[in-house]
Amino acid sequence: MMRPTSRQALAILLTSLALALGWQAVTAVGGWRARFGESNYIANRIRLEDYLLLPAAPRQVLVGSSLSGRLLPEFFVGTALADFATLGLDGSIPLVGLEALAHRPDLPSVVFVETYLMEKPWSANDQVLVDGLRSPGTALARRVPVTRAANRPSSILYSAVKARRDRAGAGSIVTNEPAVREPGPTVTPAPVAPAVVDRWRTMLASLAQRGVKVVFVDLPSGEDRMPGPLASPDLAGKLAGDFKLARIDLRAEWFSRGWRPTYTDGRHLDAASARATARMLAEAKF
Amino acid sequence: MLFNSWTFAVFLPLVFALHYVSRRAAWQVGVLTVASFAFYGWHTPWLVFLLIFSTGVNALAAQGLMSAHITRSRRRGILVLALGFNLGALAFFKYAGLLVRTLVPESWRASMPGWFAEIPLPIGISFYTFQGISLVMESWRAGTAGFPGLLPPRGPREIGWFHARIWFFKAFFPQLIAGPIVKAGEFFHQIGPKRLSQVNWAGAVRKLILGFFLKMVVADNLKEATAVLSYPQFLELPRANLWLLLYGFSFQIFADFAGYSLIAQGLARLFGYELPLNFDHPYLSASITEFWRRWHLSLSSWLREYLYIPLGGSRHGEVRTYLNLFLVMFLGGLWHGAAWSYAIWGTAHGLLLALERLTGIGRTAPAQLPPWRRAVGVLVTFHLVSLLWLLFQLPDIRHVAAYFRCLLTNPGGLLPQYFFVIVLFGMPVALHHLWGATADWRERLGPRWATRLEIFLYAVLLFLVVANAGTPGDFIYFQF
Numbered sequence: 116m117m118r119p120t121s122r123q124a125l126a127i128l129l130t131s132l133a134l135a136l137g138w139q140a141v142t143a144v145g146g147w148r149a150r151f152g153e154s155n156y157i158a159n160r161i162r163l164e165d166y167l168l169l170p171a172a173p174r175q176v177l178v179g180s181s182l183s184g185r186l187l188p189e190f191f192v193g194t195a196l197a198d199f200a201t202l203g204l205d206g207s208i209p210l211v212g213l214e215a216l217a218h219r220p221d222l223p224s225v226v227f228v229e230t231y232l233m234e235k236p237w238s239a240n241d242q243v244l245v246d247g248l249r250s251p252g253t254a255l256a257r258r259v260p261v262t263r264a265a266n267r268p269s270s271i272l273y274s275a276v277k278a279r280r281d282r283a284g285a286g287s288i289v290t291n292e293p294a295v296r297e298p299g300p301t302v303t304p305a306p307v308a309p310a311v312v313d314r315w316r317t318m319l320a321s322l323a324q325r326g327v328k329v330v331f332v333d334l335p336s337g338e339d340r341m342p343g344p345l346a347s348p349d350l351a352g353k354l355a356g357d358f359k360l361a362r363i364d365l366r367a368e369w370f371s372r373g374w375r376p377t378y379t380d381g382r383h384l385d386a387a388s389a390r391a392t393a394r395m396l397a398e399a400k401f
Numbered sequence: 402m403l404f405n406s407w408t409f410a411v412f413l414p415l416v417f418a419l420h421y422v423s424r425r426a427a428w429q430v431g432v433l434t435v436a437s438f439a440f441y442g443w444h445t446p447w448l449v450f451l452l453i454f455s456t457g458v459n460a461l462a463a464q465g466l467m468s469a470h471i472t473r474s475r476r477r478g479i480l481v482l483a484l485g486f487n488l489g490a491l492a493f494f495k496y497a498g499l500l501v502r503t504l505v506p507e508s509w510r511a512s513m514p515g516w517f518a519e520i521p522l523p524i525g526i527s528f529y530t531f532q533g534i535s536l537v538m539e540s541w542r543a544g545t546a547g548f549p550g551l552l553p554p555r556g557p558r559e560i561g562w563f564h565a566r567i568w569f570f571k572a573f574f575p576q577l578i579a580g581p582i583v584k585a586g587e588f589f590h591q592i593g594p595k596r597l598s599q600v601n602w603a604g605a606v607r608k609l610i611l612g613f614f615l616k617m618v619v620a621d622n623l624k625e626a627t628a629v630l631s632y633p634q635f636l637e638l639p640r641a642n643l644w645l646l647l648y649g650f651s652f653q654i655f656a657d658f659a660g661y662s663l664i665a666q667g668l669a670r671l672f673g674y675e676l677p678l679n680f681d682h683p684y685l686s687a688s689i690t691e692f693w694r695r696w697h698l699s700l701s702s703w704l705r706e707y708l709y710i711p712l713g714g715s716r717h718g719e720v721r722t723y724l725n726l727f728l729v730m731f732l733g734g735l736w737h738g739a740a741w742s743y744a745i746w747g748t749a750h751g752l753l754l755a756l757e758r759l760t761g762i763g764r765t766a767p768a769q770l771p772p773w774r775r776a777v778g779v780l781v782t783f784h785l786v787s788l789l790w791l792l793f794q795l796p797d798i799r800h801v802a803a804y805f806r807c808l809l810t811n812p813g814g815l816l817p818q819y820f821f822v823i824v825l826f827g828m829p830v831a832l833h834h835l836w837g838a839t840a841d842w843r844e845r846l847g848p849r850w851a852t853r854l855e856i857f858l859y860a861v862l863l864f865l866v867v868a869n870a871g872t873p874g875d876f877i878y879f880q881f
Contacts, residue, residue, distance in 0.1 A: 251407050
């Protein structure tokens with residue numbers, strides 16, 4: 116005969132299990148899933164798990180920060196980059212996205228690397244994400260849908276609220292502004308820590324060895340006119356030279372057309388500009 | 402090792418199974434002691450040596466203080482040495498850097514060895530040192546008579562068991578790193594053979610679920626939003642967000658610390674031990690006096706018993722009482738960390754306590770206050786406490802002043818993401834307090850319905866722990 120205290124504990128566990136199964140069924144039947152996270156960590160987990168759960172690695176992947184995160188895969192539908200995934204991780208450096216690629220057995224054939232935060236050293240937040248990838252939690256998420264970030268009740272609610280807000284505030288592209296073609300002042304690249312350079316060299320050598328083509332991409336990050344020339348090569352420039360990699364400057368592409376991108380918060384592209392940027396990337400030669 | 406880590410998920414069942422393999426108290430105490438040292442040294446093994454040294458010294462001191470074969474003056478000497486050792490270790494590891502930075506001129510500091518100003522803070526030292534002091538003080542007070550659960554050893558076999566229990570008391574892993582601070586008199590009488598059939602499963606499971614929920618769902622989801630409570634990030638934020646972040650941090654620090662304490666209590670229950678209550682719905686307090694009867698109760702109780710009362714408490718007139726109050730709150734503040742901001746935090750609480758004592762605000766029993774007066778009191782106290790938490794996030798007092806200025810002057814409205822996160826994940830803290838305030842109403846439901854309601858609510862919390870946890874990481878109080 117079970118004691119009342121044991122019975123209560125068991126009742127809690129069984130009711131919780133029923134709730135989890137119920138939630139799993141509701142999200143599957145209703146097609147509810149979060150596209151956005153209410154924090155950087157959750158948003159990144161959603162993207163990483165989505166990538167790891169794809170049946171096969173896409174042919175092209177864009178890795179980078181939240182700037183890249185705006186270039187959603189559906190923007191590439193019907194373009195030369197139709198089999199495309201974005202690993203734009205909020206608040207993270209592109210190296211984290213590159214680390215994530217190794218957590219699948221197959222690799223993409225082309226990796227676009229956003230240059231914006233390349234010089235930034237590895238942070239504690241980056242480590243938390245990579246630790247998460249290596250943890251049993253990620254393995255569990257592959258098998259138990261209720262533990263996936265995209266099935267979090269709060270993130271599903273947040274995604275619904277955000278999608279509604281974004282629809283209400285979608286911007287439009289302002290065209291034919293000749294003034295934006297005028298380049299800004301010369302830019303002196305910030306010095307980069309040797310440890311950061313070494314980490315990049317190791318990663319690029321490893322990708323080259325495994326037959327992955329790497330292309331650097333400069334994305335608009337708050338500029339409202341053509342960026343000025345560099346006083347000396349930046350990290351991406353040096354690495355592109357050493358490893359013979361292509362580099363696509365989409366900022367220059369925007370402003371050379373006389374277009375000015377629009378941003379949601381002064382740094383991140385809004386949906387209309389992100390869509391246009393995606394097209395430019397798909398049309399680029401590399 | 403963290404409670405919310407995968408390593409711990411393997412560690413706990415293993416220790417649990419080993420503990421109940423035998424019904425002999427010696428085996429069980431041995432298993433838990435060895436496991437506790439492994440738990441403590443998991444990430445930084447050298448810390449174990451410090452804990453071993455601290456435990457060994459306190460155990461020998463306790464044995465000496467209870468011995469019938471030493472003189473009174475020698476006992477006094479042992480007491481002074483043991484207290485000096487505990488306070489000295491705490492001062493060296495926790496405050497040496499602060500004292501050097503404060504007292505030694507910069508020109509001299511340059512010639513000092515660099516490590517002196519950067520001594521690493523061993524995790525949990527504030528907690529286990531206070532437990533060591535409690536053991537020494539209880540042994541001093543009890544003398545040769547001993548106290549329940551710890552009698553002076555007679556013969557070599559008893560000496561082994563005497564020391565084994567002290568090592569267990571000092572190292573017991575559920576409360577080792579961040580409390581609750583257990584006083585010797587509360588623990589030793591519980592040591593004995595434990596049976597699996599006697600485990601209070603419902604009690605343990607409830608504490609664990611609520612604790613993990615508060616930590617993993619509430620605190621961990623709030624922490625990324627409240628991370629902007631740092632200089633200079635907050636300078637550009639609209640004032641409505643700054644208020645919201647202040648509330649968010651209040652909810653987070655409560656959820657994080659109360660969560661840890663509840664997990665510790667739940668774990669201890671799995672092994673047949675009861676740890677003291679650490680939080681009693683503190684944000685329902687209608688005065689700062691009441692707040693300190695509800696917040697971090699094990700520290701308040703420790704400070705009262707081993708500091709305030711030995712200083713004379715309120716027995717030597719008004720002036721001395723105020724002085725004692727100030728001193729206790731100042732030291733209580735400094736206990737939290739080696740920075741003057743913590744001392745200011747403690748002193749500010751001391752000032753508010755003194756003010757309430759002077760005006761008689763805190764003297765009326767909470768239940769006797771009219772509802773409107775209680776509501777106003779709760780609102781004012783919550784705001785005062787929240788404003789003072791700022792000192793935990795912004796150690797530089799100039800940054801705190803800048804925050805206050807921004808709170809009043811920064812233009813702009815609410816940023817939707819902060820609003821969503823803080824309202825959604827702050828709500829459970831408010832509901833938890835409401836739950837505490839509606840105990841009478843729940844009693845009227847009758848035991849059957851009250852139990853059913855509780856089972857359902859705990860099941861929801863457990864589901865959310867699995868499905869809606871936030872960014873993993875340390876507990877805030879680990880740094881203290």
